[in-house]
Amino acid sequence: MTRLRRPRSTATEPTLEIDLSAIAANTRRFAAATQGEVMAVVKADGFGHGLGDVARVALTNGASWLGVTSIAEGVAVRATGLTAPVLSWLNPVEVDVETACRNRLDLAVPSVGHLDAIVAAGCPMRIHLQLDTGLARDGAAPEEWLELVAAARRAEAAGQITVVGVMGHLPAADRPGHPANAEGRLALQCGAELAVRAGLRPVVRHLAATAATLTDPSTHLDLVRIGVGLIGIDPSGSTRLRSALRLVAPVVQVRRVPAGTGVGYGHTYVTDRPTTLALLPIGYADGLPRAASGRAEVLVAGRRRPVTGLISMDQTVVDLGDDPVEQGSEAVVFGPGxxxxxxxxxxxxxxxxxxxxxxxxxxxxxxxCVR
Structure with a gap:
């Protein structure tokens, strides 16, 4: 996918403008909000903002770790030339340990089976023991934790791995005060203590992601993992961050229609007056959710305009009313506001x-378009 570095687009085609200064400002805000280290999570192509760009900007503005889900994403980070610690935490038992080792990736270990596979590969990996702290999702179940810790201690004593961290994930951090968060924090605290009692010496305990970092300092521990917060989304709704995206599209056709004109498939919208319709060359194949049909709005010529009819695969129609808008005008689909x-x-x-x-x-x- 080509990323052009230039000033704001002129909307000759649908364009996603990525503001790296917003990512820098958000990273600095999180670094100032915690006494621990900051891991910039750049999974899913940096949440659609560009894995390499987000990683580089975050590391130069207060982050010291990078987080990804897969080995492939970790390899993509290393391909940019970045040397910061990188943790990959969502891998099958048949994980490609040799590739992870060659690219100096840390691996999260949620089960004895995962640990056995790493040991069998013969690569001295850095690992983070991963405990399920309330999601019934990734991480070792509480009843399996002691077995995992004991196996990790044996492998470390044999020089086969190094246990760098203990990690978990909060189940309801976007709802501060939810009792499941306190339970998750206690679970990780107990899990880390059991690891230390077994003879392990993890240097980082990490539990908090964006929402908890903003709302609950008790969860910060040694390191916080910031993903969507980097690009301006706060799941807790407690803090206004800077949005790093602006999606624009050109008006490719303008037509005047009479009252009673059906618009789009199924005529789910019928004009109740003479009006002007604008066609945008962007649709659900480009990421606009079809479920937003009939409710969404876009900004054209300084005013919000309603999306009319169903959002199609490649096209969206908006109602301009009686305003004189020319073909080639820019429609702002979404942005910082x-x-x-x-x-x-x-x-x-x-x-x-x-x-x-x-x-x-x-x-x-x-x-x-990166700017």
Whole structure:
């Protein structure tokens, strides 16, 4: 995917503008909010903002670690020339240990089976023991933790691994005060203590992601993992961060229609007056959620305009009313909101989802412009 480095686009085609200064400002804010280290999580192509760009900017503005899910993402980080510690935490038992070792990646270990596979590969890996702290998702179940800790201690004593960290993930950090968060914090504390009693010496304990970092200092421990917060999303809704994205598209057609005109497939929208319609060359194949049809808005000529009819695979129609808007004008689909345009969070509300899905779902047909 080509990423052009130039000033703001002129909207000759759908373009996603990525503001690296916003990522820098957000990173500095998180670094100032904790006494621990900051891991910049750059999974999913840096949440759709560019893995390499997000990683580089975060590391120069207060982060000291990088986090990814897969080995492939870790390899992509190393391909940029960055040398900071990189943790990969979502891998199958048949993980490619040799590639991880060659690229100097840390691996999260959620089970004895994962640990056995790492040991069998014969590469002296740095690992983070991963405990399920309340999601019933990734991480060792509490009843399996002692077995995992004991196996890790044996492997470390044999020189086969080094246990660098103990990690977990909070189940409801976007809802400060939820009792499951306190339970998760206690679970990780106990898990880390059991690891130390077994003779392990992890140097980092980490539990908090973006929301907990902003709302609960007791979860910060030695390191916090910041993902969507880097690009301007706060799942807790407690803090206004700087959005790093602006999605624009050109108006490619303008037409005047009479009252009673059906718009789009199924005529789910019928004009109730004479009006002007604008066609945008962007649709659900580019990441606009079809579920937002009939509720979403975009900014054209300084005013919000309603999306009319169903969002199609490649096209979206908006109602301009009686305003004189020319073909070639720029439509701002979403952005920071500084000019009155919708934010990604509003699109999420219109579609019944979360902003994470909106920003990571912008498709490869949309040109990227880094500034």
């Amino acid at each position: 500084d000019e009155g345009e919708p934010a990604a969070g509003e699109w999420a509300e219109w579609a019944g989802t979360i902003p994470h899905e909106i920003v990571t779902g912008i498709g490869p047909r949309v040109q990227r």
